[in-house]
Amino acid sequence: MEKETVKETVSKNFIEQIIEKDLAEGKYEEICTRFPPEPNGYLHIGHAKSILLNYGLAKKYKGKFNLRFDDTNPTKEKTEFVDSIKADVKWLGADWEDRLYFASDYFDQMYEAAVKLIKKGKAFVCDLSPEEIREYRGTLTEPGKESPYRNRSVEENLELFEKMRNGEFPDGSHVLRAKIDMASPNINMRDPIIYRVAHMTHHNTGDKWCIYPMYDFAHPIEDAIEGVTHSICTLEFEDHRPLYDWVVKELEYPHPPKQIEFAKLYLTNVVTGKRYIKKLVEDGTVDGWDDPRLVSIAALRRRGFTPESIQKFVELCGVSKANSSVDYAMLEYCIREDLKMKAPRMMAVLDPVKLVIDNYPEGEIEYLEVPNNMENPELGVRQVPFGRELYIEREDFMEEPVKKYRRLYPGNEVRLMNAYFVTCTGCEKDENGNITAIHCTYDPASKGGNSPDGRKVKGTIHWVCASAAVKAQCRLYENIVDEEKGVYNKEDGSLNVNPNSLTVVEAYVEPELGKTEAYDRYQFVRNGFFCGDCHDTKPGAPVFNRIVSLKSSFKLPEK
Numbered sequence: 001m002e003k004e005t006v007k008e009t010v011s012k013n014f015i016e017q018i019i020e021k022d023l024a025e026g027k028y029e030e031i032c033t034r035f036p037p038e039p040n041g042y043l044h045i046g047h048a049k050s051i052l053l054n055y056g057l058a059k060k061y062k063g064k065f066n067l068r069f070d071d072t073n074p075t076k077e078k079t080e081f082v083d084s085i086k087a088d089v090k091w092l093g094a095d096w097e098d099r100l101y102f103a104s105d106y107f108d109q110m111y112e113a114a115v116k117l118i119k120k121g122k123a124f125v126c127d128l129s130p131e132e133i134r135e136y137r138g139t140l141t142e143p144g145k146e147s148p149y150r151n152r153s154v155e156e157n158l159e160l161f162e163k164m165r166n167g168e169f170p171d172g173s174h175v176l177r178a179k180i181d182m183a184s185p186n187i188n189m190r191d192p193i194i195y196r197v198a199h200m201t202h203h204n205t206g207d208k209w210c211i212y213p214m215y216d217f218a219h220p221i222e223d224a225i226e227g228v229t230h231s232i233c234t235l236e237f238e239d240h241r242p243l244y245d246w247v248v249k250e251l252e253y254p255h256p257p258k259q260i261e262f263a264k265l266y267l268t269n270v271v272t273g274k275r276y277i278k279k280l281v282e283d284g285t286v287d288g289w290d291d292p293r294l295v296s297i298a299a300l301r302r303r304g305f306t307p308e309s310i311q312k313f314v315e316l317c318g319v320s321k322a323n324s325s326v327d328y329a330m331l332e333y334c335i336r337e338d339l340k341m342k343a344p345r346m347m348a349v350l351d352p353v354k355l356v357i358d359n360y361p362e363g364e365i366e367y368l369e370v371p372n373n374m375e376n377p378e379l380g381v382r383q384v385p386f387g388r389e390l391y392i393e394r395e396d397f398m399e400e401p402v403k404k405y406r407r408l409y410p411g412n413e414v415r416l417m418n419a420y421f422v423t424c425t426g427c428e429k430d431e432n433g434n435i436t437a438i439h440c441t442y443d444p445a446s447k448g449g450n451s452p453d454g455r456k457v458k459g460t461i462h463w464v465c466a467s468a469a470v471k472a473q474c475r476l477y478e479n480i481v482d483e484e485k486g487v488y489n490k491e492d493g494s495l496n497v498n499p500n501s502l503t504v505v506e507a508y509v510e511p512e513l514g515k516t517e518a519y520d521r522y523q524f525v526r527n528g529f530f531c532g533d534c535h536d537t538k539p540g541a542p543v544f545n546r547i548v549s550l551k552s553s554f555k556l557p558e559k
């Protein structure tokens, strides 16, 4: 699958080809795209694809990109979501400039459009009940039946539609339907409902309206009003395109917009369905919509992903007409690539045990100069304290080493990263046999971790100075579900949550990391990339989320 997508990003994708043809033929002078979220939840990685695709096209072809809240449905929309969506789109780097729109601002124009259709004899008020409408609609193999109200006069329709608007009918009693073709093989064209009665308060228009337009009628009007040229949506709307075109044609817009569908982005081993996320939030499995194990944009940001890494990811995914799922490892690859040169490389010990250097002067602390990123000298250097007692990772010592073990064991010499060569002399244990401290001696001539006489050591381990170290909470993550084990439980269809999706450890980190603020990103050598948690990091008491480990099984496919 990846092979194919990379090929597509190298050549022009099919949407770019359509746009270039339209521009070359003079169909449009300038293109305009839009991102039209329904404000009924938080945006996720799939929406990021749509945002960056639409914004990227507008930028590439020097056109415009609009952000439009598709808030025609009064039941679910919340101002909270409007704010979070704006913040997420902005964070991703998509700039709508001064073009922030709300579909509900067009309710008057939509009403006028409906009146126009009635006057053209292309719409009628139908008194059938919702059940009857369903019965009359027919099936995929059988044509539908015409409503007995289909041939009402224009005058009667206008009068009834006005009554609908004036609140004279209860919910569900009357609808306005487009008059198209009850025998159409496309069910969407069988006199679809375009307006319904709903006595509900709208978050923007309050109680002004008690009739609301249906999506398939409203969306093309919104696009046409804004001068959108290429209305890009996902594949499930393919069968709705004839209706989109019908609305645009019957309303006689001078510059009709065009709907183009592409495949949704799916990621392996993550949960994107709003329903499932809501349940995880409500039952406390995750700590909110931005829990770093989720792939809402807020969660990715909190985990430590950068907008650049998501842009790169979306680019690598490409645009296609075929539904497929992308390996989560590809997203991890993108953040590693992005942070490799940008993030300072620090020392943090996640599973600490003491290392005592018996021949190092007691009470002495020296400062070693350490480059912040060996591969990027621009990040400068820092001073790291070193002393007689250090913390190292528990797994960096083995009393009885296994074959090929190159780290500390009695008699073996290793390099303490950026510091000295040390030779292990033994360890201390408590009454239960747990190792409480490891002992070694150091070679003062090996300062900086350089060999004094050409002798080689095979292992290099990281450390932090015990007396200067800062305590830090580190949160280590695994994917919340595992596709190989099954995402859903067979019995009840509930999510099969990975019990190890979160591990919290108390780590010791370099004193420099005590200054960590929300969203500061580091590489902890050998342990991965980490980010200061935006809710829980306090001055001097950092809390880190592991964005991604350093090891990767993902290989970018060859071009």
Ligand code: ATP
Residues within 6 Å of the ligand: 035, 036, 037, 038, 039, 041, 045, 046, 047, 049, 050, 232, 233, 234, 263, 264, 265, 266, 272, 273, 274
């Ligand atoms: P969900 O089903 O996840 O709630 P939605 O389609 O209902 O998503 P909307 O707010 O209606 O969410 O969608 C806004 C835009 O984002 C639409 O143009 C939609 O096609 C697009 N979009 C939604 N999910 C994806 C996805 N997984 N990949 C790409 N684009 C998506």
Ligand code: MG
Residues within 6 Å of the ligand: 038
């Ligand atoms: Mg939706």
